[in-house]
Amino acid sequence: MYRFSRAIYRELACEITEDPHGFGALTNHERVLRACEAAIERLATDRHYFARPARTLFCDIRPYFSISAQPRVLHVIERYLTCADEFLKRQPQNGHDIYGNPLQCRATTRKGTRCQRMPLPHHGYCPSHQHLAETELEALAA
Numbered sequence: 678m679y680r681f682s683r684a685i686y687r688e689l690a691c692e693i694t695e696d697p698h699g700f701g702a703l704t705n706h707e708r709v710l711r712a713c714e715a716a717i718e719r720l721a722t723d724r725h726y727f728a729r730p731a732r733t734l735f736c737d738i739r740p741y742f743s744i745s746a747q748p749r750v751l752h753v754i755e756r757y758l759t760c761a762d763e764f765l766k767r768q769p770q771n772g773h774d775i776y777g778n779p780l781q782c783r784a785t786t787r788k789g790t791r792c793q794r795m796p797l798p799h800h801g802y803c804p805s806h807q808h809l810a811e812t813e814l815e816a817l818a819a
């Protein structure tokens with residue numbers, strides 16, 4: 678998966694501004710790379726709760742670019758995150774995410790623990806909890 682975050686970083690690296698008076702252990706280059714990796718990781722493991730990946734990543738890293746570079750930054754992010762999203766959707770759903778972690782239904786049981794059943798790919802709930810996906814859609818529409 679990190680080829681996507683590396684590709685975003687590589688395309689944007691030459692435009693990252695470094696603050697000569699910056700403080701902290703990380704350079705802006707490292708901050709941008711880490712933000713790209715975090716966005717890709719979230720896309721791969723938490724897609725249902727990651728509503729606007731490109732917008733989120735753009736807001737995270739835009740302070741490290743000049744105003745004039747920002748339209749291109751957004752464009753690059755959108756292009757690669759769309760590719761990554763399509764790549765993930767094409768992966769076989771064999772009960773594990775791309776890192777090999779078992780997929781779990783998004784619902785919480787009455788005992789307060791995560792439902793252990795296998796989720797359906799399109800909404801992330803198991804068959805017994807899929808009514809929650811409908812409730813969610815209604816809440817979004819309202």
Ligand SMILES: [Zn+2]
Nearest residue numbers: 782792803806
């Ligand atoms: Zn469930």
